[in-house]
Each structure stands twice: as C-alpha cells, then as structure tokens.
Amino acid sequence: xxxxxxxxxxxxxxxxxxxxxxxxxxxxxxxxxxxxxxxxxxxxxxxxxxxxxxxxxxxxxxxxxxxxxxxxxxxxxxxxxxxxxxxxxxxxxxxxxxxxxxxxxxxxxxxxxxxxxxxxxxxxxxxxxxxxxxxxxxxxxxxxxxxxxxxxxxxxxxxxxxxxxxxxxxxxxxxxxxxxxxxxxxxxxxxxxxxxxxxxxxxxxxxxxxxxxxxxxxxxxxxxxxxxxxxxxxxxxxxxxxxxxxxxxxxxxxxxxxxxxxxxxxxxxxxxxxxxxxxxxxxxxxxxxxxxxxxxxxxxxxxxxxxxxxxxxxxxxxxxxxxxxxxxxxxxxxxxxxxxxxxxxxxxxxxxxxxxxxxxxxxxxxxxxxxxxxxxxxxxxxxxxxxxxxxxxxxxxxxxxxxxxxxxxxxxxxxxxxxxxxxxxxxxxxxxxxxxxxxxxxxxxxxxxxxxxxxxxxxxxxxxxxxxxxxxxxxxxxxxxxxxxxxxxxxxxxxxxxxxxxxxxxxxxxxxxxxxxxxxxxxxxxxxxxxxxxxxxxxxxxxxxxxxxxxxxxxxxxxxxxxxxxxxxxxxxxxxxxxxx
Numbered sequence: 001x002x003x004x005x006x007x008x009x010x011x012x013x014x015x016x017x018x019x020x021x022x023x024x025x026x027x028x029x030x031x032x033x034x035x036x037x038x039x040x041x042x043x044x045x046x047x048x049x050x051x052x053x054x055x056x057x058x059x060x061x062x063x064x065x066x067x068x069x070x071x072x073x074x075x076x077x078x079x080x081x082x083x084x085x086x087x088x089x090x091x092x093x094x095x096x097x098x099x100x101x102x103x104x105x106x107x108x109x110x111x112x113x114x115x116x117x118x119x120x121x122x123x124x125x126x127x128x129x130x131x132x133x134x135x136x137x138x139x140x141x142x143x144x145x146x147x148x149x150x151x152x153x154x155x156x157x158x159x160x161x162x163x164x165x166x167x168x169x170x171x172x173x174x175x176x177x178x179x180x181x182x183x184x185x186x187x188x189x190x191x192x193x194x195x196x197x198x199x200x201x202x203x204x205x206x207x208x209x210x211x212x213x214x215x216x217x218x219x220x221x222x223x224x225x226x227x228x229x230x231x232x233x234x235x236x237x238x239x240x241x242x243x244x245x246x247x248x249x250x251x252x253x254x255x256x257x258x259x260x261x262x263x264x265x266x267x268x269x270x271x272x273x274x275x276x277x278x279x280x281x282x283x284x285x286x287x288x289x290x291x292x293x294x295x296x297x298x299x300x301x302x303x304x305x306x307x308x309x310x311x312x313x314x315x316x317x318x319x320x321x322x323x324x325x326x327x328x329x330x331x332x333x334x335x336x337x338x339x340x341x342x343x344x345x346x347x348x349x350x351x352x353x354x355x356x357x358x359x360x361x362x363x364x365x366x367x368x369x370x371x372x373x374x375x376x377x378x379x380x381x382x383x384x385x386x387x388x389x390x391x392x393x394x395x396x397x398x399x400x401x402x403x404x405x406x407x408x409x410x411x412x413x414x415x416x417x418x419x420x421x422x423x424x425x426x427x428x429x430x431x432x433x434x435x436x437x438x439x440x441x442x443x444x445x446x447x448x449x450x451x452x453x454x455x456x457x458x459x460x461x462x463x464x465x466x467x468x469x470x471x472x473x474x475x476x477x478x479x480x481x482x483x484x485x486x487x488x489x490x491x492x493x494x495x496x497x498x499x500x501x502x503x504x505x506x507x508x509x510x511x512x513x514x515x516x517x518x519x520x521x522x523x524x525x526x527x528x529x530x531x532x533x534x535x536x537x538x539x540x541x542x543x544x545x546x547x548x549x550x551x552x553x554x555x556x557x558x559x560x561x562x563x564x565x566x567x568x569x570x571x572x573x574x575x576x577x578x579x580x581x
Contacts, residue, residue: 003109003227004060004333007084010104011058016086019051019059021334024080025283025292025467027548033292034064034278038085039197039218044548045089046163046199046216052511052533055091060084060223062277062334066295072270073263075235079299080274082223090214097196097217098136101170105194109230115173117183117190118142121166122149126209127201130154130166137168146183153185156197161205163212167197172229193229194221237266241329245269248325252318253310264306271303272322272348279347280327280340283467283478286570287351291469293570300351301389309393314356319348355389362388366395370402378410385411386418443558443580444475446507446539446551447497450561451477451576452523453543454496458489464523466573474564474579481574485566497561504556505540512536514546522546 001009008018022041024034035041038061045051061083071077088097105111118137123129129149137147157164173179175189183190199216201209228239237246237257246257249265257265278285278296287297304314312318323344331338362384369380376384376399384390392415396406448468455463459481467478485493514534518524522536524546537551538544552558559580569575 003223003230004082004084006108007104007221008058008060010108011056011086011100014056014100016056016058017053019053019057021059021061023283023336024062024064024277024281025285027468033295034066035061036063036065037061038063038083038220039087042087042218044550046087046218048214049548051089052535055089056087057089058084058086060333064274064278064295069298073267075237075266076225078224078236078270078274080270080277084221084223084226086217086219088217090216093200093215093217094132094196094198095136097198097219098133098168099140101194101196101219102140105170109226111172111229113141114179116142117146117148117171117173119148119150119154119169119171119185121154121168122151124151124155126203126207127155127166130168130198133166133168133198145181148183148185150185156199157203161203163199163201163216164203164209165198165200165215167195170194170196174229174234191225191229193226195219237262237269242269244329245273245322245325248322249310252316252321253307253312255310261310264309267306268303268310268322271299272319273326275299275303275348276323276326276337276344277330277334279344280334280336282336282340284570284573286347287354288570296347297351300348301355304352304355305389305391305394308359309391314352319352320345323348358388359390362390366390366398370399370404373402373404375399375404376406378407378412378414381406381408381411382414382418385415440472440580441470442550443552444470445547446555447475447558447561447578447580448477449537449539449543449545449547449551450497450500450555450558451475451493451578452479452545453539454493454500455479455481457496458492459485466569474577477576477578478569478573479576480572482572483574484568485574485576490563490566494561494563500540500542501555501558501561503540504554505542507551507553507555508538509551510536510538517546520544 012018022035026032026035026040032040038059039046041061042057051057062080063083064080066079068077069079072079105116106113120133120137121127121130134147138144154167154169155164156167169192171183171185171190172193173189174191177189180187197218199218200212202212203209224236224239224241227241228236231239233239236242246265246269249268250257255261275296278292285292285296287293287300289297307318308314327337327341327344365388366384369376376395381392381395384395385392392406392408392411396408399406448470452465462480464480465477466480469476511533514532517534517536522544534546535548536544537547539555561578562581563576563578565577567575
C-alpha cells in the first residue's frame with residue numbers, strides 16, 4: 001500500500017478526519033507564493049476558529065518551496081513535495097502525539113527501532129525544558145543516549161510573536177555504516193523524518209510568554225524522504241516516486257543515469273513535476289514575469305536547459321511524455337491533475353516554443369559579442385544568462401570553441417548579487433506562519449467579496465475569482481474575463497462597491513453542509529478544498545461566499561474603495577489592484 005494511504009488509514013483509525021489537500025496556490029495569503037507546509041492552510045483553525053471536521057485532522061498536502069532552488073540536483077532536494085500531517089486542535093497533546101508517531105513508524109512501517117533517535121527542547125530563560133516529551137520517549141524505549149536536547153532546532157514560532165512551543169523531531173540513521181550508540185544531531189547520516197510541534201505558549205509582542213488555553217499539535221512528515229528510507233535507497237530519485245520518471249528521461253536522452261548526467265536528470269524530473277502541479281492548479285497560473293508565473297516559467301526553462309545538456313531534441317514531444325507519466329502517478333489523489341491534463345501539456349509546449357526562440361536570439365547575440373575575438377566579461381556572461389537563459393556552462397563552451405575565455409568569477413559575483421536582490425524582494429513572499437491577518441488585511445478580505453459581487457453585476461454572471469493576494473497596503477484580485485475593462489466598467493464597479501460600503505451592510509457567518517451552501521448560491525473558488533460542513537460569509541443580500549475568513553462585522557468599517565490598476569494576468573484572466581482609503 002502507498003505511504004499516503006497507510007498514513008491516512010492509521011490516523012483515521014485513531015479518530016482523525018481526513019481533510020482535502022489545499023491548492024498549491026494559497027487563497028488570500030500574502031505571505032507566500034505557494035503553500036509551503038501542511039499547516040499553512042490550517043492557520044485560521046490553529047488560531048482558534050472551529051474546524052468543520054472537528055478537532056482531530058489528517059491529510060497529505062501539496063507543497064512548493066523555491067527558496068533553495070539551486071540545491072535541486074542533489075539526492076534529496078525537491079521544489080514540489082508532499083507533506084503528511086496530523087493535527088490536534090485543542091484535543092490530545094504530547095502523550096498521544098508521540099505514542100502514535102512511534103507506533104506508526106515502528107509497527108505500521110516496520111522501521112527498526114535501533115535506527116531511530118529524537119531531539120527535544122532543552123529550555124531557555126522563558127520556557128522550560130520539555131520534560132514531558134523526554135519522559136515519553138524514555139517510556140517508549142528510546143535510550144537516553146539517543147535523545148538530544150537542543151534549543152534553536154526544537155522551538156517553533158511564526159514570526160516574532162504569536163502561538164509558539166517546543167517540538168520534538170524524529171531522526172532515522174540513513175547509512176549502511178554501523179549505527180552509533182550516541183545520537184549526534186549534527187551527524188549528517190541522521191536525517192529528520194517527522195516533526196511534532198506542540199503549540200502550548202503565546203509570546204506577546206513585548207516578549208512575555210504565557211500558557212495557551214487551547215493547546216494544538218501540528219506534525220509533518222515528508223513523503224519523498226520517508227519513501228526513500230523505507231525502500232532503502234540513499235538517492236531519492238531511485239525510489240518508486242521517481243524511478244520510472246528517471247528511466248523515461250534515460251530512454252528519451254539515450255543516456256545512463258550516472259556520473260555527469262545525474263544532476264540534469266534530477267533537475268528535469270523535479271522541475272517537470274513541480275510545473276505539472278502549478279499548471280494544473282485551479283488558480284490558472286501561466287508562465288509570466290511576476291509572482292507564481294515567474295517561478296513556473298523559471299522551472300520550465302531550467303528543465304529545458306538541462307534537456308539540451310542531455311542532447312534531447314527540444315523540438316520533440318519529450319516534455320509531453322514526461323508530464324503525462326507524472327500526471328498518471330498523481331491523478332487518483334488530486335482530481336485537478338485529471339481535469340487539467342490538456343492545460344498542463346499546452347502550458348509546457350507553449351513555454352518550450354517561446355524559450356526555444358529566446359535561445360536562438362541569445363545565440364545571435366553571442367555571435368555579435370565575440371565577432372571581434374573579445375573575451376566575455378562577467379557582466380556580459382550574466383546578461384546572456386539573465387536575458388537569454390544561457391547557463392554559464394553554455395557560454396563557456398561556446399567561447400572555448402572560439403579560443404576565448406569567460407570571466408566565470410565575475411559572473412558568479414553578479415549572480416550572487418542578483419540572488420541577494422531576489423531574496424530581499426521575496427522576503428515578504430516567503431515568511432509564512434501565523435502572521436499577516438491584522439485589522440487592515442481583514443478589511444481587504446471583506447473588500448474582495450464585494451469586488452467579486454460587483455464584477456458579476458458589471459461584467460456578467462460568469463465572472464469568478466481566480467486568485468487574490470492581500471497585503472496591508474493593497475489588495476489584488478484575479479478574475480475570469482475575456483476583455484480589458486473599459487473606464488466605464490471600472491468606474492461602475494468602484495461606484496457599486498462604495499455604495500455597498502456606505503449602506504453599512506452586516507457581515508454574517510453561518511455553518512452549513514457544502515451541498516446546501518452551493519444550492520443557496522454561495523460562491524467559492526475551490527469547491528473540492530472545502531469539507532462537508534463549510535463556513536459561509538454573507539454580506540447583506542449582495543454577496544455569499546464560502547470562505548475561511550477573517551472579515552469585518554459591517555461594511556462601513558472598510559473606508560473608500562479605489563481601483564488603482566486593471567491589467568491582464570494570464571489568458572482569459574484579468575487582474576485588479578485596489579486600495580481602501
């Protein structure tokens with residue numbers, strides 16, 4: 001049985017309800033471009049909002065992380081991954097959580113006990129040593145030599161203040177060497193496979209720590225890493241998750257998975273899988289030069305560059321063959337993969353064709369640069385990389401054929417400078433955690449509902465939300481529409497929203513069965529994401545939507561609504577940026 005199925009079945013047997021995986025593109029979360037962890041979509045419930053499924057939850061969650069993109073190509077890093085999680089929302093705590101983790105690993109998965117070790121929180125000036133977790137591990141039979149006490153690695157908090165608490169991490173000895181008696185968490189042969197976070201404290205902005213009245217448990221286990229461990233391989237790409245994809249790349253390239261070809265094959269496999277999931281997401285992301293679209297474009301183009309390194313005929317249907325295999329592996333778990341099969345193939349083919357043209361332009365640019373026998377300096381090499389997608393290896397190879405040199409050190413300096421700028425620009429996008437739902441953001445959440453309703457009146461009833469992004473400075477709203485809004489349409493939309501704000505419409509919330517909510521005309525962006533019992537927010541008689549909140553109590557709290565920009569987002573999708581003044 002598949003690891004995901006074993007996990008879900010185990011926790012259902014222990015009183016948990018399975019919740020559906022949230023989309024990879026989060027709704028109304030300005031802090032991240034993608035869902036980066038299983039807990040992220042559950043933030044409102046970890047903050048105290050009741051979950052319609054109850055207090056014991058489990059799932060497998062699609063996640064995308066791109067902060068260490070340059071590490072992909074080794075044996076363990078992936079941009080897309082699946083996270084298994086189980087949660088207690090004010091229900092059970094450390095005793096049950098630790099017991100069930102240990103039982104699942106040693107009895108269900110049959111992992112030898114002598115290959116396991118754990119870390120616990122050592123304590124600091126504000127929060128004591130986690131004696132309860134330590135004692136529980138001892139009781140379960142983990143020798144004290146296999147329990148390490150740390151501070152920084154065993155404490156969790158989202159941002160500077162908010163819910164926080166100790167965690168206990170479970171490690172597996174991933175090596176064929178003799179297992180050491182004493183566990184050293186700095187020894188790279190020990191790899192973390194599961195993390196149990198115990199949210200039992202609240203840290204105020206002033207730095208004071210108090211006990212939370214309702215304590216939560218949040219756990220996470222990576223599917224890829226655990227599968228590789230269970231199958232006894234030291235390279236994730238040799239596990240059953242990847243092996244058939246790698247074999248297909250070997251067949252297409254007519255090259256073996258070894259030596260100099262391994263890194264490129266891993267990058268192609270990883271990036272194609274991530275591109276499939278982003279393209280299949282119901283948010284309708286298309287390759288572009290901003291936000292999620294930029295990441296998608298970068299992943300596809302990087303895969304193409306490495307396909308060229310393997311001498312794959314780029315004009316063949318190589319990307320279709322790989323994507324089709326990947327989709328066949330996941331469509332039974334994620335319905336959007338099956339629904340958007342052709343969308344994914346169209347996105348990959350179109351971007352491939354565009355990039356091929358860009359590469360040709362780059363080759364012409366290169367010829368111009370070297371026609372006088374000029375060596376390539378670092379700035380020029382970076383220009384070829386940044387504008388035309390030339391990897392430094394390609395520039396060096398082409399220059400070498402003409403007896404010219406490339407300032408690779410200068411390129412690296414320019415590249416690092418660019419990375420630093422990107423990191424700074426993306427810092428707000430990758431914060432994550434339980435921050436970012438203040439009073440201003442709450443007003444913007446409510447304003448998106450009014451804007452959605454107004455657009456249905458002005459543009460037509462077929463308008464539907466395709467995505468949104470909210471910060472404390474502005475709101476961004478993507479919606480289905482086949483034309484640029486006229487000045488009259490924008491003015492009319494603004495006028496309707498401001499009229500509703502002035503009318504002081506009450507914002508009410510009710511829980512009902514999903515089928516009843518849909519039958520009542522409630523709008524929602526991703527129906528399958530919601531559980532059987534849903535939260536419906538109603539604004540007067542003008543808007544009714546399935547939503548996790550938060551929202552104001554009355555529209556008069558919003559202030560004056562103003563559209564600052566209307567533009568294309570992707571094919572058939574327009575984007576409005578607006579502010580509340």
